[in-house]
Amino acid sequence: MVERQSPLEPAPLEPELRTGSHGDFEHGVDVILSETRPRSILQLAAWPGQEKELISGIRTVTGLALPDGAGAGSTDGVKSVFGFAPGKFTVVDEAEGLGSAFANVVTPAIGTVTDLSHGRTAIRIAGPKAEWVLAKFFAIDFALPAFPVGAGRSTMHHDVFAQIQRTGADQFDIYVFRSFARSFWKALCHASEEVGYEVQ
């Protein structure tokens, strides 16, 4: 496997990208930003009528059961899955090789497997103000009853397409195109300044 390089390495004039506390953190750090660097990021799509087969294939490979409903998902902290469009799912694993694990399960009759591991960057925002910071970016409802743990949302910020999965009561994983990751990360840092943030 090709050794992957993060698009978020700080340049000399970008101290806010370095690990540590930034912004207005004297009164506490209310948001923690990190790059989770999962080794596998896949997009699975079912042909019309094959959705149930695909969902059962996801369960076979990951052990994760997908709840019913649009945008539903689940995570066990290592593997994650969520629906982002009708019959389409993002599946993530900390380990590499998830694509080949699906090769014999999602047959051409069921649907397609697209490996996006090198094409997406996963950014985690956690902490008591995570919801509040994200609400400045995206015009969707981040309240827990409307956006339960495990669920995913497809949306965008200034034409930067983003898939967001809630992986904890106050934790969200955001998948953006790798080429936009650096700019998106910096915007996230700026939006987090006023609540105090830590880069991990």
Next chain:
Amino acid sequence: MLITCPYCGPRDVIEFTYQGDGNRERPQPASQDLDAWNAYVYNRLNPAGDHNEIWQHSGGCRAHLRVVRNTLTHEISSVAFARGDHKSVARHKTEGKS
């Protein structure tokens, strides 16, 4: 203006791309019926009221949607996936279509 995507729920119009008049009927690719092609390319109902439209949720689930939007009030009275039998949904709502 909000469009309630059947998959994603209510979203701002900025997430959507207009894909044109939903009343158009594309002739078969091999058709040499020039009147039919002319109607497909140029003729629009331009109603002052409910209008059948195709939108794509390009900044979300990327599904193509069949939307009925009131051109006077921007009120959206129905949204459905365009996939499948696209002619059956809400077509009757636009007056003057034969």
